[in-house]
Amino acid sequence: xxxxxxxxxxxxxxxxxxxxxxxxxxxxxxxxxxxxxxxxxxxxxxxxxxxxxxxxxxxxxxxxxxxxxxxxxxxxxxxxxxxxxxxxxxxxxxxxxxxxxxxxxxxxxxxxxxxxxxxxxxxxxxxxxxxxxxxxxxxxxxxxxxxxxxxxxxxxxxxxxxxxxxxxxxxxxxxxxxxxxxxxxxxxxxxxxxxxxxxxxxxxxxxxxxxxxxxxxxxxxxxxxxxxxxxxxxxxxxxxxxxxx
Amino acid sequence: xxxxxxxxxxxxxxxxxxxxxxxxxxxxxxxxxxxxxxxxxxxxxxxxxxxxxxxxxxxxxxxxxxxxxxxxxxxxxxxxxxxxxxxxxxxxxxxxxxxxxxxxxxxxxxxxxxxxxxxxxxxxxxxxxxxxxxxxxxxxxxxxxxxxxxxxxxxxxxxxxxxxxxxxxxxxxxxxxxxxxxxxxxxxxxxxxxxxxxxxxxxxxxxxxxxxxxxxxxxxxxxxxxxxxxxxxxxxxxxxxxxxxxxxxxxxxxxxxxxxxxxxxxxxxxxxxxxxxxxxxxxxxxxxxxxxxxxxxxxxxxxxxxxxxxxxxxxxxxxxxxxxxxxxxxxxxxxxxxxxxxxxxxxxxxxxxxxxxxxxxxxxxxxxxxxxxxxxxxxxxxxxxxxxxxxxxxxxxxxxxxxxxxxxxxxxxxxxxxxxxxxxxxxxxxxxxxxxxxxxxxxxxxxxxxxxxxxxxxxxxxxxxxxxxxxxxxxxxxxxxxxxxxxxxxxxxxxxxxxxxxxxxxxxxxxxxxxxxxxxxxxxxxxxxxxxxxxxxxxxxxxxxxxxxxxxxxxxx
Ligand SMILES: [Cu+2]
Numbered sequence: 001x002x003x004x005x006x007x008x009x010x011x012x013x014x015x016x017x018x019x020x021x022x023x024x025x026x027x028x029x030x031x032x033x034x035x036x037x038x039x040x041x042x043x044x045x046x047x048x049x050x051x052x053x054x055x056x057x058x059x060x061x062x063x064x065x066x067x068x069x070x071x072x073x074x075x076x077x078x079x080x081x082x083x084x085x086x087x088x089x090x091x092x093x094x095x096x097x098x099x100x101x102x103x104x105x106x107x108x109x110x111x112x113x114x115x116x117x118x119x120x121x122x123x124x125x126x127x128x129x130x131x132x133x134x135x136x137x138x139x140x141x142x143x144x145x146x147x148x149x150x151x152x153x154x155x156x157x158x159x160x161x162x163x164x165x166x167x168x169x170x171x172x173x174x175x176x177x178x179x180x181x182x183x184x185x186x187x188x189x190x191x192x193x194x195x196x197x198x199x200x201x202x203x204x205x206x207x208x209x210x211x212x213x214x215x216x217x218x219x220x221x222x223x224x225x226x227x228x229x230x231x232x233x234x235x236x237x238x239x240x241x242x243x244x245x
Numbered sequence: 246x247x248x249x250x251x252x253x254x255x256x257x258x259x260x261x262x263x264x265x266x267x268x269x270x271x272x273x274x275x276x277x278x279x280x281x282x283x284x285x286x287x288x289x290x291x292x293x294x295x296x297x298x299x300x301x302x303x304x305x306x307x308x309x310x311x312x313x314x315x316x317x318x319x320x321x322x323x324x325x326x327x328x329x330x331x332x333x334x335x336x337x338x339x340x341x342x343x344x345x346x347x348x349x350x351x352x353x354x355x356x357x358x359x360x361x362x363x364x365x366x367x368x369x370x371x372x373x374x375x376x377x378x379x380x381x382x383x384x385x386x387x388x389x390x391x392x393x394x395x396x397x398x399x400x401x402x403x404x405x406x407x408x409x410x411x412x413x414x415x416x417x418x419x420x421x422x423x424x425x426x427x428x429x430x431x432x433x434x435x436x437x438x439x440x441x442x443x444x445x446x447x448x449x450x451x452x453x454x455x456x457x458x459x460x461x462x463x464x465x466x467x468x469x470x471x472x473x474x475x476x477x478x479x480x481x482x483x484x485x486x487x488x489x490x491x492x493x494x495x496x497x498x499x500x501x502x503x504x505x506x507x508x509x510x511x512x513x514x515x516x517x518x519x520x521x522x523x524x525x526x527x528x529x530x531x532x533x534x535x536x537x538x539x540x541x542x543x544x545x546x547x548x549x550x551x552x553x554x555x556x557x558x559x560x561x562x563x564x565x566x567x568x569x570x571x572x573x574x575x576x577x578x579x580x581x582x583x584x585x586x587x588x589x590x591x592x593x594x595x596x597x598x599x600x601x602x603x604x605x606x607x608x609x610x611x612x613x614x615x616x617x618x619x620x621x622x623x624x625x626x627x628x629x630x631x632x633x634x635x636x637x638x639x640x641x642x643x644x645x646x647x648x649x650x651x652x653x654x655x656x657x658x659x660x661x662x663x664x665x666x667x668x669x670x671x672x673x674x675x676x677x678x679x680x681x682x683x684x685x686x687x688x689x690x691x692x693x694x695x696x697x698x699x700x701x702x703x704x705x706x707x708x709x710x711x712x713x714x715x716x717x718x719x720x721x722x723x724x725x726x727x728x729x730x731x732x733x734x735x736x737x738x739x740x741x742x743x744x745x746x747x748x749x750x751x752x753x754x755x756x757x758x759x760x761x762x763x764x765x766x767x768x769x770x771x772x773x774x775x776x777x778x779x780x781x782x783x784x785x786x787x788x789x790x791x792x793x794x795x796x797x798x799x800x801x802x
Binding site for chain 2: 020021022023024028031032033035036039040042043044046047048049050051053054057058061062139140141142166169170172173176177180184
């Protein structure tokens, strides 16, 4: 089992590379796995697309509650995380570049940096989640205490609640979607970091160079995709309520 | 045909397959199967799993029909009945109909038909089988512990709040199995794109490949949406969050939209591969190029695209606005156009063809008849006024069984009979297989045609009892189900028999000219001894070719 987890291919230590048995050439193998990765990302788009659709519909139904709930999120942390992820996309691209120019140490450095930035993102996410837990903005009965959403200092929202007693429930839906969307995204981050760790291991063994770096490139596509999802999540979840302040 | 049968046999079939090892005898032992990366062996593994689930789903179907033999609920109470029909639906839809043709026939045939050594990602392919069975285990766990009573549609808030059954394990099973379908579809698309043999241009591909490609597109675009929908249902049920619960501000109709966004196209995941099989069978058993090949090919893609725009026809009575209902109604009728194009083109292919009524062809002809009825009643239920009347009645039940059972299972069986010699190198009993085709056709119609009438008269679906005046039709239906059951059991018997005692089929018992028959039966592990170079389309039967091959075939009979 000398192949990488991402593509069925052989990279023999003798410097000569053979395609896996089902392929005729290395080039065909590379083209095929690239197409496969893009198709996988299409399924990911549809997966997140379902969530985004649900979000858009409820935001349209309950604009005030969503704005009020959104304003309790910390734009500062969200903004920092956006920057962290953009940087990690850069380091990921640099890891691939290092392979292209045969700088093996560079691959290790940039893969490490990418993982570090990914972990930073998750750490900040954990801080944010903790804040939500403290404020009891956790929907359903995940916590022992029930969901709790205060409306003071928020005139428009208070008016809305007077009109609709289900108002806190609408905010609860916002937080449900917030946790599900960011949670699914964070799961993707964790999977990405695990794959990066495997790639790091293979890079240390010298598996990748300018001739063969397809797994790096494929993981790069995945990593960029996960970043882009966040680029959409950030304004939808954090900046929505900002204008009401 | 009879006059040709009298001629001397043409002995061109070189028995090379028995000189060199094939994929079945190249290695032995459990490990060589459970760790195989060979698409052909994985197809056989899938065949076993899928058949087991089909049998289980069939048992539940039998229980449903048994209960409905009499108007009173004497075999089981309403709660048990709810669980029985739900388990029937869940198992048949997610664990049989969706994977059956792609995972068994598709897995076996796609690389052979495109002249490749294997699918592009063999490991992913094996993983898909394990993932499928893992999902199946979760669902079986739920079955053993008492099942689910929500119907296979899991409508909220019943499924999330009120049902006291094993919703989460079942939903988890479906969620997991979805990945196996996605793995298979992804493999097919990249294999068809990048691994075709030299000379095999898009319009030389068999129509089965075209329909498999279209199916794979639907799977890739639709399955993730049902995955997220199921995830939301699970979270809502597990943590009492009100995403789809109106008491908590949620919108249950949103669930219906998200569910049917996948589950309507899922009907095409079931029927498109079946259409592909029928295109092959009709072309090969009429010894003619399929009439309007390109149009049939593009019709598959058209069905895949249009299939995503019609989900709202399930919500006509769910509070959908009149405007969107009208749009969905019109779009739904539009899908009938490419479907009808296929039916007309198959019929046109038969015209002046040299048709031989072998078992696979009997199934194919049965498919065309039953699918036509299923499709036409589909136009009826897509019509707003009629749907309000027949919604949630046995009319709808009969309609979708005509498409899924009369369509998909007929084609699946036809395909199995056609490619069985390819898969095993063995022949099965001609008489018994023709008998089974007849039993399935007659039994199916006897089961489901009365249900059209029952539904039109107003018998609602999903009830364990009914007014006594409906009994005659229900007895007919149950009698038909018995015949149908025998029709399904027969192939299991004679296929199993053929494995050990069946005559050797030779490489090309049907005298077909498409690529998958251009290699020994059963094929070697690497499919072709040398990479084939394709110079013609899959149905290019020359006049003398037809003659010779018919002779050969008559000889085989
Ligand atoms: Cu539909």
